[in-house]
Each structure stands twice: as C-alpha cells, then as structure tokens.
Amino acid sequence: MRVNRILLSVPLVVVALVIQVSVLARLHLPGAVPDLLLLTVLGLAMVYGHVGGALIGFGAGLLADLAPPADHAAGRYALVLCVIGYLAGLVKPETGQIKSATGPMTVVVGAAIGSTLLYAGVGALVGDTAARHVGLTGLLFSAALYDLLLAPFVVPGVMFLARRAENDPLGETGSGSKSSDISSGWLSAGTGLRIGGQRGGLKLRAAKSRATRAGRIKGVKRL
Structure with missing residues (x-):
C-alpha cells in the first residue's frame, strides 16, 4: 500500500474503533451493535480496491480483536473484515466515481449480513454458540438496519477523504500508475x-x- 493510504487508513480505523467501543457498544440497543469499523473499511475498500480493502480489513479486524473488552479468539474478526474488505473492493468502479447511492447502500446491507453470518460461522467452528442464544435472525436484521442508518453519515465522508488522499501529487510514484489510480x-x-x-x-x-x-x-x- 502507498504511504498516503496508510497515513489515512490508520487514524480512521482507530477513531472508528474508539467510537464503537466507547459509545456505540454502550447504547445497549436491541440486537447487534452498529458496526462503525465495518463501515469505515467499506468506504476505504470501495476507493482502494480489493487488495487495499483486504489489507485494511485484516488490520482493522485484528485491532478490534485485541482491543478490550475482547471476548473472542484473536483473529476471528480480522478474518471477517479481511473477506468483507476484499469483496467490497471488487465493486470499485473503474472511473472511481459513484453516481448513485444505491450501489454503496447495497454493499452496506450485504456486508452487514455477510459479516454477521461469517462471524457466527467462525464462532461455531471454535465452539462459540453465543449467536444461537441471542437469535441469528434478530442479529441479521438489526445489524443491517443499524449499519444502513449509519452508513450515509460515514461511508461518503470516508470515501471523500480517501479520494483526496489519492489526489495528492506527492503520492504519485510515476506516470504509469496514474492510469489505474482513482x-x-x-x-x-x-x-x-x-x-x-x-x-x-x-x-x-x-x-x-x-x-x-x-x-x-x-x-x-x-x-
């Protein structure tokens, strides 16, 4: 990854994780917790592509696995966000500009449902059956609803900052890379x-x- 991408992604991920742990997780909403970290990874992945999305997702998920109060095996959420970041990066438009909000909102809903299913599936493999006691259907619905309501306030801003970082002339390594740059x-x-x-x-x-x-x-x- 480019230096300007790392310098932007790290603060965004850290701020999103701090807000999610210290604020959103303490709201005690029914069902799932609004996943601000997931939305941040989606916004970056839809600008940086599948490789950047996978790397950022893995780093963000690993940071969430190690951040207190972590109640699951380390690497579990890193795997989830790595897969989600990779898949979200595949829908990156060739021109780098999204003309409609339908596509990103569809990605958000799919990522919310997919991450919940994948997280529960990995938990079942390691013996964590918490999703069964809470109710998987309620978790899927609440996760999609909360993330969809929060997405308009997070994803566009993250994508805007990512595009501004990509437009930095000092970050260009050569004229050959400009053709694939957003x-x-x-x-x-x-x-x-x-x-x-x-x-x-x-x-x-x-x-x-x-x-x-x-x-x-x-x-x-x-x-």
Whole structure:
C-alpha cells in the first residue's frame, strides 16, 4: 500500500474503533451493535480496491480483536473484515466515481449480513454458540438496519477523504500508475490539460511571432 493510504487508513480505523467501543457498544440497543469499523473499511475498500480493502480489513479486524473488552479468539474478526474488505473492493468502479447511492447502500446491507453470518460461522467452528442464544435472525436484521442508518453519515465522508488522499501529487510514484489510480481522471482534467494547453498556446504564440518577424524582414528586403 502507498504511504498516503496508510497515513489515512490508520487514524480512521482507530477513531472508528474508539467510537464503537466507547459509545456505540454502550447504547445497549436491541440486537447487534452498529458496526462503525465495518463501515469505515467499506468506504476505504470501495476507493482502494480489493487488495487495499483486504489489507485494511485484516488490520482493522485484528485491532478490534485485541482491543478490550475482547471476548473472542484473536483473529476471528480480522478474518471477517479481511473477506468483507476484499469483496467490497471488487465493486470499485473503474472511473472511481459513484453516481448513485444505491450501489454503496447495497454493499452496506450485504456486508452487514455477510459479516454477521461469517462471524457466527467462525464462532461455531471454535465452539462459540453465543449467536444461537441471542437469535441469528434478530442479529441479521438489526445489524443491517443499524449499519444502513449509519452508513450515509460515514461511508461518503470516508470515501471523500480517501479520494483526496489519492489526489495528492506527492503520492504519485510515476506516470504509469496514474492510469489505474482513482484520481487519474481528475489529475488529467484538472492539471494536465491546462498545462498542455498553456504549452500549446506558448508554442502557437512563438510560431506566430516568428512568422510576423519573418514577414517584416521580407517586407524590408522588398523595400
């Protein structure tokens, strides 16, 4: 991953985890807990792609596994968010711009349901049957509902910050990587064409100036 992606992802993940543990987990809402960490990973994955989404998801999940009060085996949520981040990164648009909110909201609902099922499935493999006692159906419904209500306030902001980080000229490693970068269209539209236009205008002016001077010299010779 690029340095600018790491510098942005780490603070966002840490802030999301702190808010989720210290605020959202203490609301004692019926069913699941609103997963702010999941929404942050989704927003980054839909900008950085499947590889970046998987790496960020694994790191965020591992941090959540180790953060108190952790009541499950370490690596369980890291596996869940790694898979979810990878799948969410696959829906990244080629142009880097999402024109409708339907796609991201569908991803949020699918990720909320998929992460709950995957978390419960991994727990069943290691002998954790807490999901059975709480009720898996209620967990799925509440997780999808809470995340869907929270998503408009989190996902667009995360994606906006991620795109701004991608548009940083200092983060470009070479001209060859701009074609696959999400901000390549903005860079070419915002700077490249203007610079090219200025250079073309300067060349055209220089050519006109030389032609004018040549005409004046010929006119002097004719006189």
